[in-house]
Each structure stands twice: as C-alpha cells, then as structure tokens.
Amino acid sequence: MENFKQLCYDNKVILAPMVRINTLPMRLLALDYGADIVYTEELIDHRLIKCSRHVNDTLQSIDFIDKSNATVVFRTCSREKLHVVLQIGTSDPERAAKAAQVVEQDVAGIDINMGCPKDFSLKGGMGAALLSCPDKACTILSAVVSAVSIPVTCKIRVLPDINDTIELCKKLATTGIAAIAVHGRTVKERPNHPNRNHFIKAISEALDIPVIANGGSKEIETFEDITKFKNITGCSSVMIARTAEKNCSIFKRDGKLELGTIIRDYLHHAVDYDNVAPNTKYCIQNMLRNIQETEQGRHFLESTSLQQICDLWDVGDYCREKTKTMNCLRFEERDIACNDQKRIKPNPIEEELNDVNSLKCMYIRALYPRPEDLPKTKLLNWSKKHNKPLPKYHTEQFEKLFKSTVTFDNKKYSSTFWEKNKRWAEQGSAIVCLYYLNIYDIDYMKINGILE
Numbered sequence: 001m002e003n004f005k006q007l008c009y010d011n012k013v014i015l016a017p018m019v020r021i022n023t024l025p026m027r028l029l030a031l032d033y034g035a036d037i038v039y040t041e042e043l044i045d046h047r048l049i050k051c052s053r054h055v056n057d058t059l060q061s062i063d064f065i066d067k068s069n070a071t072v073v074f075r076t077c078s079r080e081k082l083h084v085v086l087q088i089g090t091s092d093p094e095r096a097a098k099a100a101q102v103v104e105q106d107v108a109g110i111d112i113n114m115g116c117p118k119d120f121s122l123k124g125g126m127g128a129a130l131l132s133c134p135d136k137a138c139t140i141l142s143a144v145v146s147a148v149s150i151p152v153t154c155k156i157r158v159l160p161d162i163n164d165t166i167e168l169c170k171k172l173a174t175t176g177i178a179a180i181a182v183h184g185r186t187v188k189e190r191p192n193h194p195n196r197n198h199f200i201k202a203i204s205e206a207l208d209i210p211v212i213a214n215g216g217s218k219e220i221e222t223f224e225d226i227t228k229f230k231n232i233t234g235c236s237s238v239m240i241a242r243t244a245e246k247n248c249s250i251f252k253r254d255g256k257l258e259l260g261t262i263i264r265d266y267l268h269h270a271v272d273y274d275n276v277a278p279n280t281k282y283c284i285q286n287m288l289r290n291i292q293e294t295e296q297g298r299h300f301l302e303s304t305s306l307q308q309i310c311d312l313w314d315v316g317d318y319c320r321e322k323t324k325t326m327n328c329l330r331f332e333e334r335d336i337a338c339n340d341q342k343r344i345k346p347n348p349i350e351e352e353l354n355d356v357n358s359l360k361c362m363y364i365r366a367l368y369p370r371p372e373d374l375p376k377t378k379l380l381n382w383s384k385k386h387n388k389p390l391p392k393y394h395t396e397q398f399e400k401l402f403k404s405t406v407t408f409d410n411k412k413y414s415s416t417f418w419e420k421n422k423r424w425a426e427q428g429s430a431i432v433c434l435y436y437l438n439i440y441d442i443d444y445m446k447i448n449g450i451l452e
Contacts (some may be wrong), residue, residue, distance in 0.1 A: 012036040012037060012236075012237040012238075013034070013035055013036055013226055013237065013238055013239075013240065013251055014035060014036060014037040014038070014039065014181075014212060014237055014238065014239040014240065015027065015030040015035045015037070015038040015039060015239075015240065015244055015248075015251075016039060016181075016214055016239040016240055016241035016244070017039040017040060017041055017042055017087040017111070017113070017155070017241075018041060018241055018245055019041050019042060020041060020279060020282050020283075021041065021245055021282075021283055021286065022038070022039060022040050022041040023040075023041065023075070023275060023279055023283075024061070024075045024076060024077065024080075024269070024273050024275065025266055025269035025270040025272075025273060025275050025280070025283070026248065026266065026269075026283055027040070027080055027084060028077075028079060028080060028269045028273075029248050029262075029265055029266050029269055030244060030248055030251055031079065031080060031083055032265065033248055033249045033250075033251040033252045033257075034251035034252050034253055035083075035244075035251045036083065036237075037083055037084075037085060037108070037109075037237075038080060038083055038084050038085070039084075039085045039086075039087050039111060039239075040074065040084065040085070040086045040087055041087070042087045042088070042089045042113045042116060042121075042127075043073060043074055043086065043087065043088060043089065043099075044088075044089045044090070044126075045088055045089065045090040045092065045095040045096050045098070045099040046095065047066060047073050048064065048073065048074070048088065048098075048099035048102050048103065049095060049098050049099050049102060050066050050067055050068055051064040051065055051066055051067065051073050051074070051102055052064070052065055052067050053102070053106075056075075057329070058326050058329040058330055059075075059077075059272070059273055059274055059326070060077060060078075061075050061076065061077045061273060062075070062076050062077065062106050063075050064102065064103065070420060070421055074086070074103065075273060076106050076107065077273070081106060081107070081108065082108050083108055084107050084108055084109075085107065085108060085109040085110065085111050085153065086100075086103050086107045086109075086110055086111065087110075087111040087112075087113050087155070088100060088110060088111070088112055088113065088144075089113045089116070089121060089124075089126045089127060090112060090113075090126055090140060091124055091125030091126045091129070091130070091136075091140075092140070093139045093140045093142075093143035093144075094143065096112065096140050096143060096144050097143045097144050097146070097147035097148075098147075100144045100147055100148045100152075101147055101148060104148045104149070104150055107150065108150065108151070109150050109151040109152065109153060109178065110144055110148060110150060110151070110152045110153070111152070111153045111154060111155055111181070112130075112137075112140060112141060112144060112152070112153075112154045112155075113126065113127050113154075113155055114127065114128065114130045114131060114137055114154050114155060114156045114157075115127060115128055115131075115155045115156045115157040115181075115183050116128055117157065117187045117188070128156075128157055128187045131156060131157065131159065131168065131187070134168055134171055134172070137154070137172060138171060138172060138174070138175050141154060141172060141175035141176075141177055142175045142176065145175055145176040145177065151177075151178035151179070152176070152177050152178060153177055153178055153179045153180060153181060153212075154172060154177055154180055154181070155180075155181040155182075155183065155212075155214070155239075156168070156169070156172070156180065156181070156182055156183070157182075157183045157185060157186055157187055158182060158183070158184055158185065158186055158196050158199045158200075159186065160186055162196075162198070162199050162202055165199055165202075165203065166202055166203055166206045169182070169203050169206065169207055169211075170206060170207065173207050173208070173209050177209065178209065178210070179209055179210040179211070179212055179236070179237075180203075180207065180209060180210075180211055180212070181211075181212035181213075181214050181239050182199070182200050182203055182211060182212065182213060182214060182215075182235075183195075183214040183215040184196040184197055184199055184200050184213070184214070184215040184216070184233075185215055191217070191218065191242065195215040195216050195218070195219070196215075197213075197216070197229075197232050197233050200213045200215075200233040200234070200235055201232070201233050201234040201235075204233060204234040204235045204236070205234060210235075210236035210237060211233075211235045211236055211237075212235060212236065212237045212238070212239045213229060213230065213233040213235035213237070213238050213239065214238075214239040214240075214241065216229040216233075216238070216240075217240060217241060217242035217243040220240060220243045220250065221243070222250075222255070222256070223250065223251070223252060223253055223255070223256075226238050226240070226250075245286050245287075246286065246287060246289065247259070247262060247287070248262055248266070248287075249261075249262055259287060259288070259291070260313065262287065263284055263287060263313050264313050264314065264315055266283065266284070266287075267280070267309065267310050267313060267315045267319075268315065268318065270306060271306065271310065271315070271318060271319045271322050271323075272322065274326065275306070276306075277303075277304065277305050277306045277309065277366055280306055280309060281300075281303065281309060284300065284309065285300075288300070296312060299312055300312055304369030304370070305366040305367070305369050306319060306366055307319050307320065307323070307366060307367075308369075320449075323364075323449050324449035326449075327362060327364070327449040327450065328449075328452070330362065331360070331362070331417065331452045355411070355412060356405060356412040356413070356414050357411060357412065357413045357414075357432065357433075357436050358413075358414050358415070358416050358432065359415060359416070359431075359432045359435060359451065360415065360416045360417050360451070360452040361415050361417060361428060361431055361432065361435075361445060361450045361451045361452070362415070362417045362419070362428060362450050363375070363415075363419060363424045363425075363427040363428045363431060363450070364449070364450055365424075367450070374427065375427045375428075375430035375431045375434055376391075376426060376427055376430045378430070378434060378439065379391055379406075379408065379430045379433055379434055379437075382434075382437065382439065383408065383409075388408070388409050389408075389409065391406050391407065391408040391430070391433070392406065392407045392408075393405070393406050393407075393426045393429065394406075394407070395422050395425055395426065397422075398418075400420065401418035401419065401420065402418060402419050402420070402421060402422045402424070402425035403415070403416070403417075403418050403419070403425050403428075404419075404422070404425035404426045404428065404429040405429055406426070406429040406430055406432075406433050408433050411436075413429055413430075413432040413433035413436060414429050414432060415428035415429055415431065415432050417452070431445075431450065
C-alpha cells in the first residue's frame with residue numbers, strides 16, 4: 001500500500017484506462033517513455049471470473065484466458081507488475097471482489113470504473129451509473145478493499161454541482177481506497193467541453209487521500225504542461241488519456257519523439273507479446289489520425305496481419321525472426337506437454353493405419369488474412385476444381401490439445417504438432433495435405449516459421 005501511495009504523490013504521471021488501447025504493448029510503451037503507473041483498459045468482472053491463469057513460457061507473460069472460448073482476456077508480464085493497475089467494470093460487490101482476486105498476484109492495484117459514460121456501462125449499472133448510487137458504489141469498493149491485499153482506487157466523473165461532487169468523493173474515500181481519479185467532466189459532457197479543473201482542485205483540498213486529475217488532454221501538449229495541469233488542479237498526480245493515445249512519448253521528460261519512432265517502438269512490443277493484428281492496427285490508427293491519407297497510411301489500412309503492418313515501418317525482419325523463435329519455443333512446449341501427459345481420446349484411424357503422411361507444422365492464423373486463404377478452404381476449393389471427394393477430418397484430443405487427420409483422395413495427412421483447439425488442428429492437417437499436393441512448398445513453410 002505504501003509503495004502505491006508513493007507513486008500517487010510526488011509528481012507522478014499515469015496512463016489512463018482507454019478501451020482497446022491499453023493492452024500490454026501500449027502499457028509497456030508508456031513505461032518505456034516515463035509513465036509511473038499504467039492502467040489497463042476496463043475489463044468486465046464477468047469475463048475475469050471466467051478466466052484461468054496461465055504462465056506463457058513462450059512469451060514470458062502471464063495470460064488470463066477465458067475458459068469458455070480460449071481467448072486471452074488479460075496479458076501482463078514482470079516488467080509492469082509493480083506499475084499496472086487493472087480496471088474492473090462492475091455493478092456487483094461480490095463479482096467485483098472475485099474478479100479482483102483472480103488477478104491480485106499479478107498487478108500493482110485494482111481500479112473500479114465509476115466514470116465510463118458509454119451506454120453499455122450505463123445499462124449494465126456499471127461505470128458512471130454508480131455515481132447516482134453512492135451507497136452501492138461504496139459497497140463495491142469496500143468489498144474489493146477487503147478481498148485483496150493490494151491498493152484499490154476508483155475513477156469517477158464530476159457531478160454537475162461542485163458540492164455534490166465533493167460529498168460523493170468524501171463518501172467514497174471512507175471505504176479504504178488508496179486514491180481517487182477524477183475526470184473533470186460530467187457524464188453528458190464530451191472532450192469539446194472545458195475540463196472543470198476547479199472541481200478537481202476543490203476535491204484535492206477536501207480529501208486526505210491522493211487525488212489523480214484527469215481530463216486535461218486539451219491543455220497538455222508537452223511534458224511541461226503536465227506540471228501546469230497538476231498545479232492548476234492541486235492534485236497529487238496527473239492521468240493522461242487522449243494525448244497519450246495520439247503520442248505516447250508525452251511521458252518523456254526530455255521531449256516528444258516523432259511518430260515513426262513511436263510506432264516502431266510500439267510494434268516491437270506488439271511482436272514480442274504476440275499482440276493480435278486488429279488491436280495493433282486500432283492503436284496505430286489512433287496515432288496516425290489524418291496521416292492515414294498518405295500512401296503509407298493507405299497501405300496500412302489495407303494490411304490485415306501483424307507482419308504486414310511491421311513491414312510498413314521497417315520492423316518486418318524483426319517480426320519474422322521473432323515469430324520463428326516463438327514458433328520454435330511453441331514446438332518445444334507442445335512436445336513437453338505431449339510427453340508428460342496421457343492421451344485420453346486416441347484416434348483409431350491413425351493407430352490402425354500406417355499410411356498417414358505427416359509433417360510437424362503449426363497453423364498460424366495471421367498468415368491467412370482472407371477467408372479464401374485458409375488452408376481448409378484452399379483444400380476444399382482444390383478438391384472441387386479437380387472433381388475429388390471432399391476432405392474429411394478426424395480429430396483426437398488429450399487434455400486441452402488437439403491433433404487432426406484429414407482423409408483426401410484415399411490418403412491421410414496429419415500434422416504431428418498438437419494445437420490448442422480443434423479448428424486449428426484441422427487447419428494444420430490441411431496444410432500438410434496442401435504440401436503433399438505441391439500447393440505449399442518447403443521454403444514457404446520454413447520462411448513463415450510453420451514447419452519445425
């Protein structure tokens with residue numbers, strides 16, 4: 001608790017939570033450039049509760065994976081452990097406490113979102129909806145404070161009346177929270193409205209806990225402006241959203257960097273932590289703004305994979321080499337898993353016959369940006385074009401790993417690499433079949449790191 005308070009005092013700067021922006025690459029970039037604390041994007045309590053914690057040896061990360069669909073809900077790493085605050089969207093004390101406990105050991109703090117004005121949050125009784133239910137808001141905060149051993153904060157928007165806002169903040173502060181972040185606009189106000197800095201100043205003077213000022217992006221163009229905003233609001237720390245979204249180097253004490261450098265730095269983190277292409281693209285789009293009208297910008301808008309994006313900013317070779325390395329590690333990890341565990345659903349077709357054509361290759365979704373490029377689709381179309389019987393897939397499973405055999409034209413094909421879901425396993429077997437049909441060649445497979 002004391003360490004977190006130290007971060008909240010003494011001129012600290014914080015990356016504010018932003019939906020779809022504050023994934024791991026952006027948080028690490030902000031820390032690289034000088035941010036002291038980085039908030040995650042809002043994560044809904046229902047999703048966090050469904051997650052299982054997974055140590056990802058390949059990426060050197062901790063992944064919280066939704067058990068219902070195997071998607072990564074939250075990814076973190078040791079670099080940010082002492083700096084990252086996970087923001088929870090919630091309307092229920094019990095769920096909020098459970099969600100906080102799921103991630104407690106891997107983050108520096110928990111924040112409860114009480115300021116989001118989006119309809120999704122309001123209709124669910126979350127975000128800014130809690131501002132009109134102060135007793136419920138306090139119950140949620142008290143439940144989370146009692147449930148975890150790390151600091152808890154909340155982020156609010158101001159109410160239309162300054163005295164009502166101060167009274168609300170005083171009430172929230174009694175729950176034992178470590179700090180409160182205040183966005184100086186009401187729920188109905190938007191970025192074009194002036195930030196109510198005098199509200200934040202009055203709150204800072206009225207509370208004994210740290211107050212984090214937010215909403216001043218229109219006033220912050222340089223790092224020196226952060227200090228000015230802090231002095232105007234009288235706050236303990238400053239939280240930055242839109243300015244950091246456009247140019248994360250706002251956190252650098254010695255001045256901002258040019259956009260190309262920032263994008264390249266960001267892409268290195270995106271590659272290192274296998275960030276999905278749509279999220280990577282979204283974050284860069286918010287950096288580019290009007291620059292998307294350039295030739296490079298147009299090529300960027302047409303890109304569909306992380307590799308294509310990296311190629312546009314001279315990070316392509318790094319992406320290729322890193323991908324190969326990560327794929328080799330994935331091969332090793334899967335071998336260890338297969339050797340350590342027993343099959344629970346053997347494949348009778350493969351065990352009875354010895355004529356299976358096999359290769360050890362993996363399916364990498366990013367290599368197939370268009371639906372028609374998918375190996376299964378390509379094989380299906382090839383079979384129709386040549387009047388062959390349609391391919392048939394049989395999949396076996398052990399624990400949470402899958403391997404598929406495809407029967408095509410009276411021959412069988414299979415990848416000996418075990419995939420994380422049935423769909424990918426089927427794509428893997430189709431890759432092997434396409435190789436034996438001379439549609440994929442060995443150079444293609446090695447260059448893209450899909451063949452061991």
